Amino acid sequence: MTHDHDLVLKPTAAQTEAALNPPPGRVGGDLVVETLAALGATTVFGLPGQHALGVFDALRRSDLRYIGLRVENNAGFAADAYGRITGEAAPLLLSTGPGALTSLAALQEAAAASAPVLAISSQIPTAGLGGGRHGYLHELPDQQASFRGVVKSVHPVRTQSQIPSAIADAWKSALTAPHGPVWVEIPQDVLTAETPIPVVTGGDAFPEELPPRPELTALAAHLLSNAERPAIIAGGGVVRADASGKLRALAERLQAPVVTTYGGKGAFPWTHPLSLQSWLEDRHMTDFLEDADVLLVVGSGLGELSSNYHTFKPRGRVIQVEADLGKLESNHPALGIHADARLALQALLETVRERQDESAGERVRVVLDRVAARLSAQELTLEQGLLASIRRSLPSRSPSFWDMTILSYWAWSAFDPRGANTMHSAQGAGGLGYAFPAALGAAVADPTHPVLAVSGDGGALYGIAELATARQYDLNVTWLIVDDGGYGILREYMTDAYGEPTGTELTRPDYVALAESFGVPGMRTTPETLEADLAKALGEPGPSVVVLPVGLRMFAATHLG
Numbered sequence: 055m056t057h058d059h060d061l062v063l064k065p066t067a068a069q070t071e072a073a074l075n076p077p078p079g080r081v082g083g084d085l086v087v088e089t090l091a092a093l094g095a096t097t098v099f100g101l102p103g104q105h106a107l108g109v110f111d112a113l114r115r116s117d118l119r120y121i122g123l124r125v126e127n128n129a130g131f132a133a134d135a136y137g138r139i140t141g142e143a144a145p146l147l148l149s150t151g152p153g154a155l156t157s158l159a160a161l162q163e164a165a166a167a168s169a170p171v172l173a174i175s176s177q178i179p180t181a182g183l184g185g186g187r188h189g190y191l192h193e194l195p196d197q198q199a200s201f202r203g204v205v206k207s208v209h210p211v212r213t214q215s216q217i218p219s220a221i222a223d224a225w226k227s228a229l230t231a232p233h234g235p236v237w238v239e240i241p242q243d244v245l246t247a248e249t250p251i252p253v254v255t256g257g258d259a260f261p262e263e264l265p266p267r268p269e270l271t272a273l274a275a276h277l278l279s280n281a282e283r284p285a286i287i288a289g290g291g292v293v294r295a296d297a298s299g300k301l302r303a304l305a306e307r308l309q310a311p312v313v314t315t316y317g318g319k320g321a322f323p324w325t326h327p328l329s330l331q332s333w334l335e336d337r338h339m340t341d342f343l344e345d346a347d348v349l350l351v352v353g354s355g356l357g358e359l360s361s362n363y364h365t366f367k368p369r370g371r372v373i374q375v376e377a378d379l380g381k382l383e384s385n386h387p388a389l390g391i392h393a394d395a396r397l398a399l400q401a402l403l404e405t406v407r408e409r410q411d412e413s414a415g416e417r418v419r420v421v422l423d424r425v426a427a428r429l430s431a432q433e434l435t436l437e438q439g440l441l442a443s444i445r446r447s448l449p450s451r452s453p454s455f456w457d458m459t460i461l462s463y464w465a466w467s468a469f470d471p472r473g474a475n476t477m478h479s480a481q482g483a484g485g486l487g488y489a490f491p492a493a494l495g496a497a498v499a500d501p502t503h504p505v506l507a508v509s510g511d512g513g514a515l516y517g518i519a520e521l522a523t524a525r526q527y528d529l530n531v532t533w534l535i536v537d538d539g540g541y542g543i544l545r546e547y548m549t550d551a552y553g554e555p556t557g558t559e560l561t562r563p564d565y566v567a568l569a570e571s572f573g574v575p576g577m578r579t580t581p582e583t584l585e586a587d588l589a590k591a592l593g594e595p596g597p598s599v600v601v602l603p604v605g606l607r608m609f610a611a612t613h614l615g
Contacts, residue, residue: 073252080115082245083108085217085254086174087116092218092257093225095145095172097498099133101126103149105176105192108245110147121498121527123491124519126153130160130171131488132495134235135455137170138478139499141296143228143236148175150242151192154200159485161204164235166482167317168294168378170228171235173205174221179243180212198239206234212241214249222259229261231377231394233294264377266393266401274350274373274389275405281348283370283417284310284409285330289360290317290482291353291377297396298322298474301352304403309411310350311418313339315360316481318353320471327415331422333467335362337612338424342417346370351388353395355381359466359481363613375399429609436581437464437606443585444506444534445470447592452503453478453496457489459510460542460606467609487516490533494520497529504530504592511537511562518563521572524597532591532598535565538605546608569599576601 065073086109090098097119102110113120123129126148133144148154154175164171177183177197178190185195194200198208207227209220217240224236278284286308292301298321305312305328312322313330322329333339340362343349347370354360355376364385372388375398382390391398429438441464448454450472456462456479471477478496480488493507509517514535524531540559548555569576576599579587584602591598 076252080249080253081108081112082214082217082240082247082249083110083112084115085214085249085251086221086240086245087112087118088254089218089221089257090145091116091118092254093222093259094142094257097121097136098145098147099123099129099136099495100147101129101149101153103153103176105178105242106147106149106245108242109174109176121523123494123523126156127160127487128491128517128520130157130164130173131491132498133171134160134164134167134169135478135492135495136499137164137233138167138475139453139496141170143170143172143225144495146171146173148173149192150176150178150197151194153192154197158200158204159483161201161235163480163483163485163488165204165206167290168233169235170233172221172224172228172238173235174238174240176245177239177241180241181243183212183241198237201237204235205237207236209236209238211239211244214244214247214251217244218254222257226259226261231261231264231295232291263397264392264394266375266391266398268401270389270391271398271401272405274391275402277348277371277373277389278308278310278350278402279407279409281308281409283346284308284348284350285343285346286310286312287315287343287349287351287354287356287360288312288318288321289315289352289354291375291395292318292321293353293475295353295394295396296474297399300396300399300403302326304399304406307403307406307408309409309414311342311414313343315354316466316479319466319469319477320474324470324472328418330418331467333422333425334360335467335612336425336428337362338421338428340366340612342421344369348373351375352399353377356385361385365613432609434607434609436604437461438468440581440584440606441465441469443581444508444588447585447589448506449503449592451476452505452592453493454506454508455479455489455493455496457507457509457513458484458486458543459508459513459536460538460546460608461508461510461536463543463608464606465508486513489513490517490531491520493531493533494524494529497531498527501530504532506592507531507533509533509535510542511535511539511565512541512560514565515560515562518568521569521574521597521599525573528596530595530597532588532600534588535599535601536606537562537565537601537603542606543608565599565601574599578603
């Protein structure tokens, strides 16, 4: 009797010949790039460094496309966006110590947003490992320790024979739900020594599926089928699982209104009659969700931003589908279903009964009207007009990337992404500097559509160096910089809390002249001309910068009582 696990694929004659006669001059770094290529990678991001030169030299002998950024953290953001857009694990090549550590903020964002990033770092030579103080350049007593609390998994390598399997395991981990960043560490001497190991040709590393438990989906289907006022909160897990079509089918079958979290933007059509859009930071929406007798939460941990700053207190039964076991019931008691969003939604589609509810669309319209009325009373036409101008100027299929700035906070709630996986921000970890380097990564992933990045002047200063990257690779990214002279949202927070701000005002450059010094076209715009200027910049190939000097206000918070 033959079992599947007894089957072994025999090498072909060509593979045998290649194994017996590998090309001369190969080193450990070649095993890295050969394994990546065998796994299906086509593009890598990163920066060279002394200990990592064995990998970078091997790139010269490979067909992998290398995109080099100027700062490791920005390279991490670019890899993050590449992973979000393609759904593939994005390789990120880093050097030891300072280079590796500089990527931490980007890896934290990738972890929070479940973006698949495969970080491969060099390490000091093996003679220096073990926690001693040998004085090697870039030496850390335990480099892995800096990453264990940030990435999904850590994969140390100490010999050349370990390289293919470690990278394959990391690749599989990055792409198994929940997606996330992973860390591989290889000493310098392992990367630079000649290798007798044959060329890596086998590359299958299929991610594990995470199906729901059938008894749990059966109960969930029963609760939803018999609910009087069901509602759905759709998070980033729906987007990462490419499950927006299944979400729409389930919502229509149940006649359940759907609100998307900020990470789940685009998971449900913005103008659908059942769409509550993304107004989670509004008490009218919070009240509506609290009134649901059965609330299905898919792909969200109901964290701070998704729960109106933890003021959300559901009164009905909560069903939570979440691939990250640590987020399951972490904020609210629920029928917790540990599963990939796509598989769980499919199971529910196969078991729920169709509901008839002619009032659902009307209840959606009422709550959206209440939100609109609250906003209109605050005289915020400037901010709303800017978002409308951006939406009209941005092609429907173009992705947009938003930094942590006032206009982005507006966009979380008020911007129509016009499609799943098209709007991305740093709201997962909340660090500055995400938008522009991430947009560059997206332009590498799909050069067929222009990409928009939106930053404040404070966040823009984190990524100025990447104007050189944009020009070097001629990436089709338009960078909108909203210049209000400082950290605008912190200025507003501090003024509200303490009466006046401290440390929020910035001396900044002439962004147009600075862009042009990199060979990137720049223009200054106004709220009245933004739509035309942005459309022009987006319509021309290559990178561009549009600067909008304006001060903006946030809509009034509803979570402060």
